[in-house]
Amino acid sequence: MSDAGDGFSGATIEGLLAPAIRRLPPPTSLSPLPWDLNAGVPDRDTLPWEALADAARAALAEDPGSALTYGGSLGYEPLRAWIAARQSVETGLDVTSAHVTLTAGSAQGIDNVAAAFIAPGDVVVAGAPTYPGAIRTFRARGGVVIDVPQDDDGMIMSALERVLETRRMTSQQAKLIYITANYDNPTGSTLPLARREALVRIARAHGVLILEDDAYTGIDLDGPPPASLYSIAKGVGIMRCGTFSKTIATGLRVGWVVADPLIIKRLAFARFDNGGSPFLHRTILKYLESGAYDPHVAMLQKMYRERRDISAAMLVDLAEPYVSFRKSAGGFFHWLKLAPGLTADAVAAAAARHGVAVTPGTGYFANGGGEDRVRLVFSVLPPEELKVAIAAFVDGLAEVASGVPASRS
Numbered sequence: 001m002s003d004a005g006d007g008f009s010g011a012t013i014e015g016l017l018a019p020a021i022r023r024l025p026p027p028t029s030l031s032p033l034p035w036d037l038n039a040g041v042p043d044r045d046t047l048p049w050e051a052l053a054d055a056a057r058a059a060l061a062e063d064p065g066s067a068l069t070y071g072g073s074l075g076y077e078p079l080r081a082w083i084a085a086r087q088s089v090e091t092g093l094d095v096t097s098a099h100v101t102l103t104a105g106s107a108q109g110i111d112n113v114a115a116a117f118i119a120p121g122d123v124v125v126a127g128a129p130t131y132p133g134a135i136r137t138f139r140a141r142g143g144v145v146i147d148v149p150q151d152d153d154g155m156i157m158s159a160l161e162r163v164l165e166t167r168r169m170t171s172q173q174a175k176l177i178y179i180t181a182n183y184d185n186p187t188g189s190t191l192p193l194a195r196r197e198a199l200v201r202i203a204r205a206h207g208v209l210i211l212e213d214d215a216y217t218g219i220d221l222d223g224p225p226p227a228s229l230y231s232i233a234k235g236v237g238i239m240r241c242g243t244f245s246k247t248i249a250t251g252l253r254v255g256w257v258v259a260d261p262l263i264i265k266r267l268a269f270a271r272f273d274n275g276g277s278p279f280l281h282r283t284i285l286k287y288l289e290s291g292a293y294d295p296h297v298a299m300l301q302k303m304y305r306e307r308r309d310i311s312a313a314m315l316v317d318l319a320e321p322y323v324s325f326r327k328s329a330g331g332f333f334h335w336l337k338l339a340p341g342l343t344a345d346a347v348a349a350a351a352a353r354h355g356v357a358v359t360p361g362t363g364y365f366a367n368g369g370g371e372d373r374v375r376l377v378f379s380v381l382p383p384e385e386l387k388v389a390i391a392a393f394v395d396g397l398a399e400v401a402s403g404v405p406a407s408r409s
């Protein structure tokens with residue numbers, strides 16, 4: 001940033017930033033490389049733009065005045081009711097529109113929860129690794145993120161119990177457990193039912209709230225996941241955020257939080273953006289009511305299952321000496337464990353030289369770790385390109401392993 005002559009140089013602006021913001025790492029961004037296996041987003045060719053255009057026109061024609069004026073902090077009630085009805089069927093609980101607030105994606109759901117509950121110094125417990133956007137959000141609000149180790153099945157419950165017990169003894173009890181139980185980002189793991197039950201029991205015993213991040217729920221590649229934490233907890237002491245980002249389009253920026261109506265009121269109170277876009281809320285509801293959504297999600301599941309299987313088979317065939325991984329049951333990611341001697345940074349740099357962007361594991365750890373891990377996205381590229389990208393990635397791996405540049409010409 002240049003000094004415009006009025007004394008507000010880049011350094012001055014940096015100095016004026018809130019300390020919690022100044023200390024944050026930058027957010028992840030899209031890669032300019034030819035094959036981007038870095039960004040966890042849907043395939044662009046699947047975006048249902050024509051159906052959304054029809055829905056937008058119908059929403060505007062139906063009630064332009066309401067679509068194009070402030071709609072309040074909770075969001076459009078009929079869309080909240082649609083989400084509530086889905087959640088009722090899934091959880092067997094009585095979920096109503098009073099249990100739902102609409103947000104700008106899960107990301108704002110996490111921020112809304114943090115704004116309402118996390119004061120400077122408050123402790124948030126999260127898996128190590130976990131979604132970096134959540135780490136940044138909690139830290140921006142002054143929260144302290146404490147790690148709980150994960151294995152192939154997700155957060156380890158004995159470790160969670162130990163962490164909460166230690167916090168209790170230091171009289172700084174954790175306030176919130178943040179977890180993606182279905183198709184975790186970055187690990188792809190799905191928390192088994194027994195761990196879900198244990199988590200709810202442990203959280204309750206320690207008086208700690210749960211934030212269940214459902215960003216990938218719906219991207220089921222091996223059938224539906226186990227019962228949600230929300231349903232196991234019977235909706236008590238838990239907030240569940242979700243999104244249309246992964247099943248429709250990230251650019252919509254529409255998601256939600258489901259929780260007890262008392263909590264929902266407090267979340268709406270802790271919002272300062274005049275609410276989401278009534279136009280988008282109405283457009284999405286028109287799209288959902290058109291009947292196009294469920295077939296669209298089923299199409300995505302089939303498409304991503306094929307891509308997961310193709311890329312997994314190639315990685316096993318070509319990269320076995322260099323990486324190991326557990327095939328995920330949903331979502332967008334392979335979480336690769338690198339063989340001893342290979343480091344994430346070296347592998348990502350070598351992959352980039354071969355035109356492939358992958359994400360080093362280190363960015364997913366709040367307090368260090370992940371040097372032996374790389375996250376690879378299988379959702380974005382069509383099969384033929386995905387195969388080329390995986391082959392190029394393996395060339396990069398081999399290059400790091402041998403110290404000799406490889407070529408697949």
Ligand SMILES: Cc1ncc(COP(=O)(O)O)c(C=O)c1O
Nearest residue numbers: 105106107131185215243245255
């Ligand atoms: C675990 C997780 N939560 C939340 C988000 C944010 O998604 P959105 O705000 O687009 O709903 C992401 C995006 O990648 C994610 O991976």
